[in-house]
Amino acid sequence: MASIDLEKMLVKIKNTQWSLADIDWEAPGAELITEEQWPKLKEFMSDLMWIEHVGARAFAAMAKKAPNDTLREIYSYFHAEEQRHANAEMALMKRWGMLEGDEIPEPNINLRLVIEWLDRYADEMPVYVLGTVVPMLEIALDGALCTFLLETVDDPVCHQAFEKINDDESRHLGVGFTVMEMQGHGKTYIKTVQMLAPLLDPRLLLGIASYFPLLNKMRDNVVAMGLPEEKLYAAMNKFEKIGGRTADGRRNPWFQIIRHHARFVVDRSNRAYHVPVDAIVRLTGYIPRRALPAVPSWVKELTYRPAA
Amino acid sequence: MSTVSETRKPRRKAAARKTSSAKRVKSQAEAVVSRSEVLIIGAGFAGLGSAIRLRQQGIDDIVILERATDVGGTWRDNTYPGAACDIPSNLYSFSFAQNPDWSRSFSGGSEILRYVHHLADHYQLRPLVRFEHNVESMQYDEQQGVWRVQTSKGLFEGRSIVMAQGPLSNASLPNITGIEDYQGxxxxxxxxxxxxxxxxxxxxxxxxxxxxxxxxxxxxxxxxxxxxxxxxxxxxxxxxxxxTPGWNxxxxxxxxxxxxxxxxxxxxxxxxxxxxxxxxxxxxxxxxxxxxxxxxxxxxxxxxxxxxxxxxxxxxxxxxxxxxxxxxxxxxxxxxxxxxxxxxxxxxxxxxxxxxxxxxxxxxATGFDVSHSGTPFPVTGRDGRVLGEEWSGGAQAYKSINVSGYPNLYMTFGPNSGPGHNSALVYMEAQIDYLVRGIQTLRERKLKALDVKPDAQRAFNRDIQRRLAKTNWNSGCKSWYLTEDGFNATMFPGFATQFARQMAEFDMGDYTLSPV
Known part of the structure; x- marks a missing residue:
């Protein structure tokens, strides 16, 4: 896959917009969700919806740091599109009777910590850091989870919504990998070291401290729901394959970092990684909710209603 | 400002050319409604201010063409709730017609409009104004040394023209998909x-x-x-x-x-x-x-x-x-x-x-269709040149007020006269005094035409663009100050004092003089 023309991509993005109102959320098919599926699906959808929302916030941060106007506008659209995905997934939950009134599903503690980090520090991060992490999250979690969902849920409205969501996601990934290559283009030794410098930034270290357990927690969650672990790993390997397809991509030091980290995650036998990270997952489970500050107001923008 | 891309122009040029040639033919046959020494287009601040200053210099043969039914320009049109000027009223008024009674430090639109009405009444300008006369095109007759202005109500002639129609007079709806679908x-x-x-x-x-x-x-x-x-x-x-307190x-x-x-x-x-x-x-x-x-x-x-x-x-x-x-x-x-x-x-x-x-x-609240590269109506100068065409790459003028090839034509708020930090009226007054001098010169020296030399205009613009490159307007953001290509035909790169100094000097050496 060659790098894409971002100008053309922006036009395409603008021309392929859709709304929740384009889908008939009352159409028959909701009854195809089995009683057995329902409780697991509720948790699954809630996690999925929050990942989309977290991705949205990351794109908002990237829009602030984008190296040019076109990319800035693309990221502003992606920010809104990820929010649209979260809204559509909430609309599905509403359809399936998984939301009480106007309730927003509660994020798990690890997502909650990531939300807190994004709110405080994401805007300060260089674009190449989030620009590498986000495609990883999208391809691994979004990609694997969405495929799994469509394989297990028969409701045609769900398929209709995810067809649109997947179209958006393929554009997000196309841009994501192109930007990773752009960031790796013509890298000299000095520039590479400069790009790695944020690793010493305590704010980024905090981000890493919330990102690592999130991945393990999500792995545990999806496995509990019946998704074969290998599917998640296959999706993560796809990141390595696509991200490393060109010399520019491979030269991006953040691609190398994320790729190596993905290998740790995939390798269950790597106890040096998984024992401490799993311990953090357990530890974070003890954090009392009330110890956390109030959720940032951007979280309250979520809605399942097609019209407001 | 603003949001959403503005509707723009390329269509206008072709249409303008068409209308222009059609009008040219028409104008030759049509009877002239009125001939005057000066024709002013627009009865807003600039048009009325020009008329006041011209009269103060003894030039009385003036006709003002106004497309609406009253004076006031932008303050007549912009009556939305909360409309106000963001320059203090004591500075957003003419120095030669100050108002001691401003009710607030930043007066609202209605009070500013009352001030414009006061100008029209106090200086008895209303008899000069032809209301509901929308200018459709204008053309210079080189032989006679007059401008023929085609309006919706007939043909007008003037030796000199003051284009005071305002840069922000045409409202523009944003170019959003489905704007026609909305039923509310x-x-x-x-x-x-x-x-x-x-x-x-x-x-x-x-x-x-x-x-x-x-x-x-x-x-x-x-x-x-x-x-x-x-x-x-x-x-x-x-x-x-x-x-404003009463004692003040x-x-x-x-x-x-x-x-x-x-x-x-x-x-x-x-x-x-x-x-x-x-x-x-x-x-x-x-x-x-x-x-x-x-x-x-x-x-x-x-x-x-x-x-x-x-x-x-x-x-x-x-x-x-x-x-x-x-x-x-x-x-x-x-x-x-x-x-x-x-x-x-x-x-x-x-x-x-x-x-x-x-x-x-x-x-x-999406602003105006700012003409960076066109004119609000076709303007045909010497040898049939069309201003909109000459400006297709971005508007350029000499000292913001004259354009070579368009003799005796003065523009208020022409290219590169926009202020970013001070009262627009300070700039306007400087332009008005300049155009009064030009019109006076024509009269005193018994000239048919005063046309700026192309070299002088080029040198002026080279300098302006060089100075603009160092300003914040040209620092990378998109704004209505710039054309789509990033050309700044709008702002003056300097202090208001520098602009006033630029306009205070009327260099006859920069003009070609044509005797009657």
Whole structure:
């Protein structure tokens, strides 16, 4: 896959917009969700919806740091599109009777910590850091989870919504990998070291401290729901394959970092990684909710209603 | 400002050419309604100010062509709630016609309009104005040395022309997909519908530029719910607006020198602001800090503050002044939407986050169709040249007022005369005094035409563009000051004092003189 023309991509993005109102959320098919599926699906959808929302916030941060106007506008659209995905997934939950009134599903503690980090520090991060992490999250979690969902849920409205969501996601990934290559283009030794410098930034270290357990927690969650672990790993390997397809991509030091980290995650036998990270997952489970500050107001923008 | 791309122009050029040739043929056959020494187009501040100064110099043979039914220009058209000037009234008025009775430091639109009416009445200008005369085209007759101006009500001739139609006189609706599909009420800020009752209504305001931020607090007071659609947040500085105490008015009446002194002080203060706004200097950081502090003091929520924080250098776009915009956005019945607009639908606005926001009324505070490269009507000069065509790559003039090949034609707010930091009327007065001198010269030297030399115009523009390159306007953000290609045909790169000095000198060596 060659790098894409971002100008053309922006036009395409603008021309392929859709709304929740384009889908008939009352159409028959909701009854195809089995009683057995329902409780697991509720948790699954809630996690999925929050990942989309977290991705949205990351794109908002990237829009602030984008190296040019076109990319800035693309990221502003992606920010809104990820929010649209979260809204559509909430609309599905509403359809399936998984939301009480106007309730927003509660994020798990690890997502909650990531939300807190994004709110405080994401805007300060260089674009190449989030620009590498986000495609990883999208391809691994979004990609694997969405495929799994469509394989297990028969409701045609769900398929209709995810067809649109997947179209958006393929554009997000196309841009994501192109930007990773752009960031790796013509890298000299000095520039590479400069790009790695944020690793010493305590704010980024905090981000890493919330990102690592999130991945393990999500792995545990999806496995509990019946998704074969290998599917998640296959999706993560796809990141390595696509991200490393060109010399520019491979030269991006953040691609190398994320790729190596993905290998740790995939390798269950790597106890040096998984024992401490799993311990953090357990530890974070003890954090009392009330110890956390109030959720940032951007979280309250979520809605399942097609019209407001 | 603003939001959403403005509707533009390329179509206009072709249409203009067509109309122009058609009119040319027509004009030769048609009887002339009126011949005068000076024809002024537009009865706003610039048109009326020109007429006053011309008369003061003994030039009385003036006709003013006005497309509307009253004087007032932009202040007659912009009557939206909250309309006000963001330059203090004592500076936003003519130095030769000061008003000691301004009710506030920043007077509202209706009071400014009353001042314009006062000018028209006090100086007895109304008899000069031909109302409901919309200019359709104009053409220079080189042999006779006169301009023929085709209006909706016949042909007018004038030796000299003052194009004072204003740069911000044509309202523009944004180029949003589906704008025709929306079935609710649509209002443009520059064509306010005073009959529409906002009470209890769901209202959208598209655009958060100079007019948007004035309308929003007023609508929030009245409407049921207001959603504000913002594309790019601007820099908003506090506006110290207060009522003028009675003693102050009395002082100005009894001792006009005190008002002169205040005016001078305001002028110098605004001149100093240029250092922070026009160029990137240490003061720029200071003014930005004031903007950020204003935001921090008025907005407590971190995300909302982020949404309202500009990501361009202050001055690059128009600096906004308001102390009640941020509080209005945080009222219970108001919400800021920063999602990009995908399209308009039958019932409202669909944004990219997938939601259809439904409204009873959409207010477009999306500004004006600023002519960077065209003219509002076809202007044909010597040898059939068409100004819109010559300006297709960006408008250029000599000292913002004359264009080579278009003799005896003067423009107020022509190319590169826009101020970013001081009263537009200071610039306008300098232009008016210049054009009065030109018209006087024509009369005193018994000349047929005064045409600026192309070399002088080229040299002037080289210098202007060189200076513009160093300004904040050309520092990378998109604004209505620039053409799509980033050419700045709008702003003057300097202090108002420098502009006044530029206009104070009438260099005859830069003109070709044609005797009668």
């Amino acid at each position: 009420h649509k209002i443009h800020s520059a064509m306010w519908d005073h009959d529409y009752d906002f009470t209890g209504k769901r209202v959208a305001v598209v655009g958060t530029g100079a007019s948007g931020i004035q309308i929003i607090p007023e609508l929030v007071r009245k409407a049921g719910f207001v959603k504000v659609f913002q594309r790019t947040p601007g820099w908003v500085l506090p506006r110290p607006d207060f009522e 008015k009395a002082l100005f009446r009894r001792l006009p020198a005190s008002q002169d002194a205040l005016r001078k002080a305001l002028y110098l203060f605004h001149e100093s602001v240029a250092l922070g706004i026009i160029w990137d200097t240490p003061l720029t950081g200071l003014v930005e800090r004031i903007g950020r502090m204003h935001l921090r003091m008025q907005v407590k929520d971190r995300w909302l503050r982020r949404q309202l924080t500009p990501d361009f250098r202050i001055g690059c776009k128009r600096v906004l002044m308001s102390s009640d915009y941020y509080p209005a956005l945080q009222k219970e019945n108001c919400k800021l939407i920063t999602w990009p607009i995908a399209r308009l639908s039958e019932k409202g606005i669909r944004t990219v986050e997938g939601i259809e926001h439904q409204f009873d009324c959409i207010v477009f």
